[in-house]
Amino acid sequence: MELAGLGAYALFFLNLVGIYAIMALGLNMQWGMTGQFNIGIAGFFAVGAYTTAILTTGPSDNWLGGFNLPFLVGLVGSVLVCLPIAWAVGRITARLRTDYLAIATIGIAEIIRLFFLNEGWLSNGTRGIPGIQKPFGVGNGGYLIVVAAFVGLTWLAVEIARRSPWGRVLRAIRDNEPATAAAGKDIARFRLQAFVVGSCIMALGGGLYAHFVGFVSPEAFRPLYGTFLVWVMLIAGGSGNNLGAMLGALVVWLIWSSTEMLAGLVPTALIGSESAFRVFLIGILLQIILVSRPQGLLPEKRPPMPGERGASVGKGHSVRD
């Protein structure tokens, strides 16, 4: 590959890493901090991507559109549309065991995908919505700056949240729910807040994705790309640690891209389907991480308490209950 080609690929690669990093940060808010098992990331991802696609594209007879709104309005729209959906899902499951949240989220994700697949008037069905522009007419290089800025802002926001009293309550709920309830905290309310905030961050990632790829169709929001990869990223990077979530996005996307080459080396006669082989590898990788190093590459560190000085490295949370 020539140097220019390599550079172009690096830009493409880093853009996607950034977008996935935002989604991993959103998941970290839900799982890493609060212990909520959301496996419907793809649904919020899709809501974000479709909302901005509909808001910012030009008029067409094939789907609801023609608003021609600017980029930032599209992103704000993504977050606003996601809000009531996340609230409803969170509200129903906030008082129940986390398994219920898992089942409810995967259900809502599949239904959102079915909805975009079947409601052609809204989303152009399987053909998808093309022609979503990048803002200010930038290319991949310029867009990388936009994505990086959003990654930075999101990271700042979730990091401030993590160190705040609010973040402490979330971790307390995660580590010991009865004790937190005994301390007088409204567990269901805090859970709901964390779930909604995390889901909206995912929708933001979806919006950025739509503008980067320029095209959305239901195919992109299958559980594999939308949900599973983000989970592998967070678990591999270190759940509870925001830097870990972003590092995980980089490492896993690197592995995911290189499995493409690895799968290319194996004769197709042996494996039948290349993409299936890649999923197989990444699934095995996740199992190995879970069994051997469940705390991830960068384990969680407890942020210093107010008034506490210096780096107070907590014990992390190798065992949570």
Place this chain on the structure above:
Amino acid sequence: MIEFIQLLINGILLGSILALGAVGATMIFGVLRFAHFAHGDLMAIGAYFALTVVTVFNLPVLAALPVAMLLTAGLAVGIDQVVYRRIRRVQPVILLIASFATALVLRSFIQMVWGSSNQVYQTGIQLPWRIGPLTLKPDHLLIFIAATVLVIGVHLFLTRTKMGKAMRAMSDNMNLALVTGIPADRVIMWTWVIGGALAAAAGVFLGMDTRLHPVMGWTLLLPIFAATILGGIGRPYGAILGGLVIGCAMELSTLIIPGSYKPAVAFAIMVVTLIFRPQGIIKGSV
């Protein structure tokens, strides 16, 4: 009215397939305390095991069924030993993630070995029986009878054998069961055997009714969980009832809304259950 009865027949058929999946899922839920997300893909791989037996030995599907059930039960126990057993003590939710990964590994394994196109057990058209204005495929009757036999078998296992009673005890009250000296590891192993075998049967019946496809199980996962929750978690009889209700509701819903939204109907019933009666019809463990 005729259309209604026809859809009801289809619904009972789908319901018995869902019930077989849900009984396994609910028992795993009850005994191991986690939602097994690979259950749908366990169904799919069972169906594909049967396909291999059918094509290699040229046997009828029902003869391949026990082989598929045995292989899938073995696979389920194997997965438990290699993956789930090691992380059982860490945290229940880690098990959920691991089962999610297992689901994808199984599905991609199916795609790698058997390919990702649609396949059928038997080619050619089966002439349906016509009873007045209703149509019934011989396969449907076969599936219904076989599913009933399996459900009765599970009932006998749970009520007449020591292992079955131990399983219900663990599902009812884990701590109380453990102090009475129930061998937890063996109960867990048998839970996987039953769950895997029933999942394989459900997958084979689904393949007979429609076609084989790598995501065939995944698409039924949500209705299966809906049946599990509706029936009450850890309640095998509730799961059967839940499966039938969800199956009929999904089929009958096509009278009003487009058929592609069938999974949404299962989801809606589940949400209503979660809001008004989270413990399910037969009181399960929340």
